[in-house]
Amino acid sequence: MADTLVHADSHAHGHHEVDPGPLRYTMGGATRMTLLGGIVLGVICLVLSFFMDETAHHTRFWSNWLHNSVFFLGISFMSLFLVAAKVLFYSGWHTVFKRVFEAYAQFLPVAIILMAVIVVGVFTGATHIYHWSDAAALETDDILRAKSAFLNPIWYLAGAIVLPAIWHFVFGIKLRKLSIQEDEQGTADFDQHKSMRKTAGMFVPIAAFSSAFVVWLLIMSVDAHWYSTLFAWYATASWLVSAIGLTIILLVFLKALGYFGQVTVEHLHDLGKYLFAFSIFWSYLWFSQFMLIWYGNVGEETVYFQTRMDHYPVGFWANLAINFVAPFIILMANTTKRKLGVLTFVAMLVVFGHWLDFFQMLKPGIFETAMHAEHDAAGHGDEHAGDLHMDDAGHAVAGASHDAAGHGDDHAGEDHSTGHHDPNESVHAVHGKSGEHGAKSYAGFYFPGLIEVGTFLGFLSLFFLISLGALSRANLVPVNDPYLEESLHHHVV
Amino acid sequence: MSAPTSSLREPLVLGHKTYHDITEDICSPTESTPNAAWVAAFILSVTLLGLYAFCLVVTVWFGIGTWDLNRTVGWGWDITNFVWWVGIGHAGTLISAILLLFRQKWRTGVNRAAEAMTIFAVVCAGQFPLIHMGRQWLAFFIFPYPNTRGPLWVNFNSPLLWDVFAISTYLTVSLLFWYLGLVPDFATVRDRSKGLRRKIYNILCFGWTGAAKHWSRWESMALVLAGLSTPLVLSVHTIVSFDFATSVIPGWHTTIFPPYFVAGAIFSGFAMVLTLMLIARKVLNLEQYITITHIESMNKVILLTGSIVGVAYLTELFVAWYSGYVYEQFAFFNRALGPYYWSYFGMMACNVISPQLFWKKSWRRNITLTFFMSIFINIGMWFERFVIIATTLARDYLPSSWSYYIPTWVEIGIFVGTIGLFFTLFLVFTRVAPVIAIAEIKHILKSSGDQYSDHPDYQDGPVKSDKVLQNQPS
Numbered sequence: 001m002a003d004t005l006v007h008a009d010s011h012a013h014g015h016h017e018v019d020p021g022p023l024r025y026t027m028g029g030a031t032r033m034t035l036l037g038g039i040v041l042g043v044i045c046l047v048l049s050f051f052m053d054e055t056a057h058h059t060r061f062w063s064n065w066l067h068n069s070v071f072f073l074g075i076s077f078m079s080l081f082l083v084a085a086k087v088l089f090y091s092g093w094h095t096v097f098k099r100v101f102e103a104y105a106q107f108l109p110v111a112i113i114l115m116a117v118i119v120v121g122v123f124t125g126a127t128h129i130y131h132w133s134d135a136a137a138l139e140t141d142d143i144l145r146a147k148s149a150f151l152n153p154i155w156y157l158a159g160a161i162v163l164p165a166i167w168h169f170v171f172g173i174k175l176r177k178l179s180i181q182e183d184e185q186g187t188a189d190f191d192q193h194k195s196m197r198k199t200a201g202m203f204v205p206i207a208a209f210s211s212a213f214v215v216w217l218l219i220m221s222v223d224a225h226w227y228s229t230l231f232a233w234y235a236t237a238s239w240l241v242s243a244i245g246l247t248i249i250l251l252v253f254l255k256a257l258g259y260f261g262q263v264t265v266e267h268l269h270d271l272g273k274y275l276f277a278f279s280i281f282w283s284y285l286w287f288s289q290f291m292l293i294w295y296g297n298v299g300e301e302t303v304y305f306q307t308r309m310d311h312y313p314v315g316f317w318a319n320l321a322i323n324f325v326a327p328f329i330i331l332m333a334n335t336t337k338r339k340l341g342v343l344t345f346v347a348m349l350v351v352f353g354h355w356l357d358f359f360q361m362l363k364p365g366i367f368e369t370a371m372h373a374e375h376d377a378a379g380h381g382d383e384h385a386g387d388l389h390m391d392d393a394g395h396a397v398a399g400a401s402h403d404a405a406g407h408g409d410d411h412a413g414e415d416h417s418t419g420h421h422d423p424n425e426s427v428h429a430v431h432g433k434s435g436e437h438g439a440k441s442y443a444g445f446y447f448p449g450l451i452e453v454g455t456f457l458g459f460l461s462l463f464f465l466i467s468l469g470a471l472s473r474a475n476l477v478p479v480n481d482p483y484l485e486e487s488l489h490h491h492v493v
Numbered sequence: 494m495s496a497p498t499s500s501l502r503e504p505l506v507l508g509h510k511t512y513h514d515i516t517e518d519i520c521s522p523t524e525s526t527p528n529a530a531w532v533a534a535f536i537l538s539v540t541l542l543g544l545y546a547f548c549l550v551v552t553v554w555f556g557i558g559t560w561d562l563n564r565t566v567g568w569g570w571d572i573t574n575f576v577w578w579v580g581i582g583h584a585g586t587l588i589s590a591i592l593l594l595f596r597q598k599w600r601t602g603v604n605r606a607a608e609a610m611t612i613f614a615v616v617c618a619g620q621f622p623l624i625h626m627g628r629q630w631l632a633f634f635i636f637p638y639p640n641t642r643g644p645l646w647v648n649f650n651s652p653l654l655w656d657v658f659a660i661s662t663y664l665t666v667s668l669l670f671w672y673l674g675l676v677p678d679f680a681t682v683r684d685r686s687k688g689l690r691r692k693i694y695n696i697l698c699f700g701w702t703g704a705a706k707h708w709s710r711w712e713s714m715a716l717v718l719a720g721l722s723t724p725l726v727l728s729v730h731t732i733v734s735f736d737f738a739t740s741v742i743p744g745w746h747t748t749i750f751p752p753y754f755v756a757g758a759i760f761s762g763f764a765m766v767l768t769l770m771l772i773a774r775k776v777l778n779l780e781q782y783i784t785i786t787h788i789e790s791m792n793k794v795i796l797l798t799g800s801i802v803g804v805a806y807l808t809e810l811f812v813a814w815y816s817g818y819v820y821e822q823f824a825f826f827n828r829a830l831g832p833y834y835w836s837y838f839g840m841m842a843c844n845v846i847s848p849q850l851f852w853k854k855s856w857r858r859n860i861t862l863t864f865f866m867s868i869f870i871n872i873g874m875w876f877e878r879f880v881i882i883a884t885t886l887a888r889d890y891l892p893s894s895w896s897y898y899i900p901t902w903v904e905i906g907i908f909v910g911t912i913g914l915f916f917t918l919f920l921v922f923t924r925v926a927p928v929i930a931i932a933e934i935k936h937i938l939k940s941s942g943d944q945y946s947d948h949p950d951y952q953d954g955p956v957k958s959d960k961v962l963q964n965q966p967s
Contacts, residue, residue, distance in 0.1 A: 092499055093596075146817040190501060201852070208804055216815075229749035229805075229812045273594075284727060288751040295739040296746050300818075485497040 020261040023479075025254065025472045035465040042458010045451045049444065052451070056377060057128040059370035060444045063363060064452055066118050066129060068459035070218050071358050073111035073164060074239030075246060075463070077214075079104035080172050081207055082243065084200035087175075087193070092483035093270055093490045096262045099476055100247050102176055106470035107463055108168040114459075115160040115218075122153050128373040129366045130156075131224040136376045137369075143225050151221050159217030163210045171203040179478060186480025193482050211236055219358075222365035226304045230289045235361065237282040241323070242354040244274045248347040250464070252340050259476055262488055265338050269492045272337030275347060276327055282354075283324035307364050314447050315360045322353030355456055359448055367445045498940050500947035505599055505937060507781040509944045512935055515782075519927045519934070520682055522777045527924060530776055538916035545910020548903050549624065557627040559903045566886045566898040571625035572736075574908050576878040577761070578618030578915075579660065579733055580754075581871070583726060584762025585611025586667055589674070590722035598941050599790045601933040602783045605678075606773060607766045608671040609926075613918040614765070615664045617911040622656070624907065652735035659732040663725050670718045676701055677711065677932045727751075730758040737881060744824035744885040747812070753805035757874060760798035760844070763791050764870035769919065771864045773928060782929050785858045792857040795870065799848030802877075806845060824885060832897055833884040836876045843873020 050061040079101045086094055086101075094101075121127035131137055132144050132151035144151065175196055182192035212232035220231045228234075248271050254260050293301045308316045327346055336342045443449050448456075478484060508514070527535070551559055562569050585608035592600040623632050635657050637647045647654050680701035683694035701707055734754035737745040767788065774783040813825040828837050847869050851857045883898050922928070943951045 090502065143817050147815060150815060188500070193501070205800055208800065209807075212804065212808060227812050227816045229747045229808050230752070231748070232808065233749070233752060277594075280724075284731075285752065288731065289748045292735070292738050292746070292748045292750070295735075296741050298741055298746070482501045483499045486499050489496050491496070 019258075020477070021259045023475050023477065025259055025468070025476055027468055027472055028257070031468070032465075035461040035468075038457050038461025039465065040458075041454050042456075042461065045454035045458060049451050049455065052443075054442050055128075055370045056374045057126075057370060059128055059366060060442075060451075062118070062121060062127045062129050063366045064444070064455045065114070066218075066366075067355075067358055067362050067452075068455060069111060069114035069118065070362070071239075071242070071355055072107060072459055072463050073115060073218075074235070075243045076105050076107035076111055077164065077167060077207070077211065078236070078239045078243040079247075080108065080167060080175070081204070081240075083175055083179075084171070084203045084207070087196050087200040088204060090483075092486035093267065095481045095483040095487035096477055096490075097247070097251055097260060097267060098179075098478060098481070099471060099474060100250055100467075101243075102179060102474075103467040103471040104243065104246065104463075105168075105172050106176065107466050108164060108172055110462070110466050112161055112164050112168070115164070119153075119157050119160050122156055128370050130221060131365070131369040131372070132221060134369060134373055137372060147224065151217075151224060156217050156221075159214045163214055166210070167203070167207060171199055171206075174199050175203070180474050182480045183475050183478055190482045192480075219361050222362050222369070223304060224365075225300065226365075228289055228293070228301070228304075230285060234282075234285045234289055235358075237278065237285050238323075238354045238357050241275065241278045241282050242351050244271060244278060245347040245351040245354070246463075247271060248275065248343060249351070250467075252344045254476075255340075262477060264490070265340070266490045266492045267487075268340060268343060269334070269337045270490070272331055272343050272346075275343075275350060276331040276337070279323060279327040279331075279350060283320075283328075286320070286324070307368075308360060312360060312364055312446060315356055319353065319357050319360055322349055323357060326350070326353075356448065359452070363445050367442070496940060498945075498947065500949065502941070502946075503784075503786040503948050504943035504946040504951055505602060505784060505786060505941035506934060507784055507943045510781065510938065510942060512938065515934055515938070516681055516685075516931060518779070518782070519678075519929050519931050520685055523682060523924060523927065524685070528776075531920065531923075534916065535920050538913045538920060541910055541913020542917050543913075544906050545913055548906035548910055551903050552624060552907070553629060557625070559901060561899055561901045561904070563896050563898065565889050565894045565896040566883055568625075568882050568886060569898050570879075570900045570904040570908055571621050573875065573878040573882050574911065575618050575621035575625075576733055576882075577871075577875045578614050578621070578911065580730065580758035580761045580874060580878075581765045582611045582614035582618060582663075582667075582762065583730060583755070583758035584766045585609070586663070586670070586722045586726045587759050587762065588766075589670055590719045591726055593719050594723065597790070598937045599787050601930060601937050602787045603766060603770055603791070603929075604933070605671075605674060605926075605930045606770060606922075606928050607762075608667060608674070609922045609928075610766060610769055610919065611667050611762070612664065612671060613915050613922075614762075615660065615667065616918065617915050619660060619664070620911060620914075622653075652732060652739050655732045656736060659729050663729045666718065666722050666725055670715075670722055673711070673714055673718060674930050674933070675926055677703070677708075678927045678930060681931055682927065726759075727755055730754040742885060743818070743820040744828065745881070747809060749805050749808055753802060756798045756801040756805065757844075757877060760795060760802055760848075761871055761874035763794050763798070764867040764874070767791055767795075767863055767867035768871070771860060771867070773923065777923065777928060779929060782934060785860075788860065788863055789854075789857045792851045792863060792866075795866070796848050796851040796857075799844055799870070803845035806841070824888075827888050828880055828884050831884060831888065833880065833887065836880050836884065840873050840876040840880050843869045844877060847873070 046061060046064065049064050050058050053060040082101045083098065083105055085091075086098065118127065118129075122130060122133050125133070125135070128134060130151075131141075132147065133153065133156075138144050138148065178192045178196045178199070182190075182196075186192055215232040215235045219235055220227065248268065251260060251263055251268065251271070255263060290305060293305060296302075326349055330336055330342065330346050336346075444452055481487075506515075510518070560569065560571070585604070588600045588604045588607045592604075622635075623629055626632060634642075634645070635647060635654065637649070637654075640646075676698050679694050679698035680703065683691055683698055686694060731751040731754065734750035738747060738750040740746055770783050771788070774780050810825055810829075813821045816822070847866060850862070850866070856862055887897055888895055939945055946952075
């Protein structure tokens with residue numbers, strides 16, 4: 001059916017003369033300065049968030065660092081996954097720009113170093129972003145103790161450093177090396193390609209299993225009491241959409257500089273389809289997770305969304321509006337996917353949207369942990385004693401509605417007597433409805449502030465600096481790839 | 494001339510076929526008297542269909558009591574079979590819609606039969622919700638419409654009702670998509686026939702003339718239907734999974750169910766496509782259209798979806814522990830080591846472990862192994878649904894209500910009978926319609942025919958020189 005269209009059209013377009021542009025990318029001074037400027041901005045914002053933080057343990061700094069490190073770790077991981085998957089699935093059309101995926105994957109070692117900072121924080125106790133790493137909470141919280149065989153610094157080290165290091169040093173480097181080697185020594189036997197296929201074949205299943213662990217440890221464990229079986233796939237889908245969005249942005253940027261003449265609107269159209277399709281896939285996972293938890297109405301599960309809908313409503317709804325509604329409506333038509341301006345705009349929107357998605361995944365749980373730590377430090381720690389029933393489903397929800405009624409402290413006592421930390425207690429306190437925290441406002445936790453956006457731009461600049469550097473160290477187009485011809489003649493409609 | 498094709502891609506049409514050869518090869522099975530194998534298979538299928546009718550009469554006459562359901566296990570083989578058949582009915586739409594979007598040319602060899610199989614599987618699946626109601630003559634109660642039954646309405650909050658909509662939508666769109674593809678092929682059959690046969694096929698193809706306008710509309714319609722069916726591939730089994738996951742029963746209420754059910758459905762669907770196509774390609778002499786490459790591609794899909802299902806099984810197990818929730822932990826402990834442990838191990842062995850054999854290329858291309866694997870996988874996927882349903886239900890919240898469930902011959906008869914229904918429909922299909930999409934195979938001939946291939950294994954053909962003349966690089 002559509003195959004016919006492809007063929008019929010390739011006649012007409014077969015003889016396009018395109019100016020391919022230089023085969024190598026060299027980073028221009030303006031680009032370098034802009035990116036370095038962005039990094040400086042990021043550093044300033046990090047410093048500001050460290051000193052201007054209203055929480056007791058520099059939580060704003062730590063949470064921003066974690067948020068952005070996890071975001072870009074995942075993007076570079078998904079880029080490596082795309083490199084491997086494309087080889088494995090005989091994908092041809094993307095070949096002409098596959099070096100962009102490879103370049104993004106080269107950010108992995110940097111992401112590992114960024115994560116190492118958090119690991120040091122977890123080991124030394126400098127951070128109060130993970131509930132399970134809080135020694136005081138561990139003493140009194142039976143749920144955390146029951147999970148401590150998994151939620152502990154050693155496993156965290158494995159999830160933040162060891163598994164990503166395996167991705168990069170065992171598979172990533174090899175795939176990259178073979179790809180470059182193919183440029184230099186490739187023959188019609190495609191030995192390097194076949195070898196890549198083997199490496200990719202090993203990487204994909206390992207990545208599928210290990211990424212779930214990484215997501216559980218780095219992200220889901222922020223809300224240490226809460227769990228959802230779908231969560232790992234949900235977060236991974238978010239990374240995937242971001243990786244595709246960044247690919248579109250970089251290609252359009254490089255085309256504007258005169259590179260990648262071979263990358264035509266046909267390729268961008270298909271990337272637009274990816275952005276459209278995987279945005280819907282992400283929405284599907286979002287809906288599956290939300291709907292089942294909402295419908296089941298089990299307090300331990302609903303508390304996750306209850307917190308976000310009550311206290312993070314802008315981010316909660318913006319997440320859906322930006323990541324589902326916008327790409328769905330704008331990219332539905334073929335014409336919009338072929339207009340670079342529109343496509344780039346949607347890509348930027350969606351990359352920001354998924355960054356916001358990770359903000360929503362991380363900040364509420366981190367904030368709660370930080371507030372508990374402060375609460376304990378203020379001498380209320382002993383109240384938390386008591387045994388915990390994890391099947392005590394009604395409590396979290398009951399707690400939330402109590403809070404809404406506006407009696408913070410007295411009901412907090414009754415929650416503690418059954419051992420439940422009311423997840424909304426501190427949040428409400430901050431809202432000024434009740435409690436000793438008064439009407440104090442904590443910047444950078446409910447919605448990204450300027451400092452958060454600045455930090456994001458800093459990490460983004462670092463990401464582009466590293467990956468553009470990687471891009472400049474190899475040909476832009478893999479000249480001996482077995483699918484290059486297919487890709488050069490790619491036509492969509 | 495067509496778009497360049499990488500020499501790594503194996504051809505999908507073998508035997509240096511011309512357009513005329515394709516028409517001959519694919520139409521001829523509908524034009525000759527059926528052979529002995531077909532007749533024997535048809536008699537067996539119709540016999541099983543008779544068993545189905547008989548067991549159905551027993552169920553209706555004596556009531557659901559002829560099944561061994563009890564107060565604790567209210568769903569047994571009935572809903573297990575329902576989910577199993579619906580799952581099988583996923584491959585066709587995946588092949589015709591999603592693989593179309595991903596430009597997988599190999600789908601053209603199998604899409605027609607897979608779509609037919611999808612429709613027949615959904616027909617089988619649709620029986621079970623009706624049968625399990627007990628009072629089938631009231632089945633029309635499931636449709637929401639203003640009625641004279643007072644306040645008796647369907648429960649819009651129930652995923653069981655969503656199933657009614659999801660499955661009927663899926664059946665409708667799949668049927669349309671399948672029929673749309675058949676229209677030009679029915680015209681081809683018509684053009685080769687005479688008399689009454691010609692008249693019948695002329696009606697079936699809506700008087701198709703092959704005009705450019707027809708093709709243009711046909712292509713637009715195909716794209717619209719592909720767009721409509723793509724979300725349907727996900728939605729049907731998602732909603733089937735909601736039947737379980739919206740409850741608060743440990744082992745059922747888990748968020749991974751929707752995508753994991755979809756992956757499992759595609760997994761079993763492809764296994765059934767393989768079972769059917771491995772026989773059909775042999776019996777109908779279609780080995781040059783459904784090649785080893787096609788089989789290998791489908792085995793890769795099986796390996797992928799089987800592994801996704803495996804990741805989901807392990808995620809469920811891990812998170813059951815991680816939840817710290819004793820009932821959740823017990824549900825999974827009970828699945829693996831409880832009274833139905835054998836079905837759990839059957840499921841794991843067939844669905845997760847056995848597909849891993851397909852990591853080896855030569856095994857992916859081994860027809861005998863593939864055939865047995867396709868059967869294994871469908872047994873495993875049946876076990877999966879049985880594990881989810883019976884194992885979970887048999888261990889009620891109250892230990893005094895715990896029970897064990899064994900089906901009666903009536904339930905087994907109904908299940909075996911639907912297999913008879915399925916094969917009867919499929920065998921009739923192979924007689925009346927081209928089992929391979931003639932028009933679509935012709936579309937890929939110039940890029941994927943072996944005489945046009947650059948693949949090193951296919952360089953000895955006599956038509957190679959033509960290729961050089963026709964396919965100059967641009």
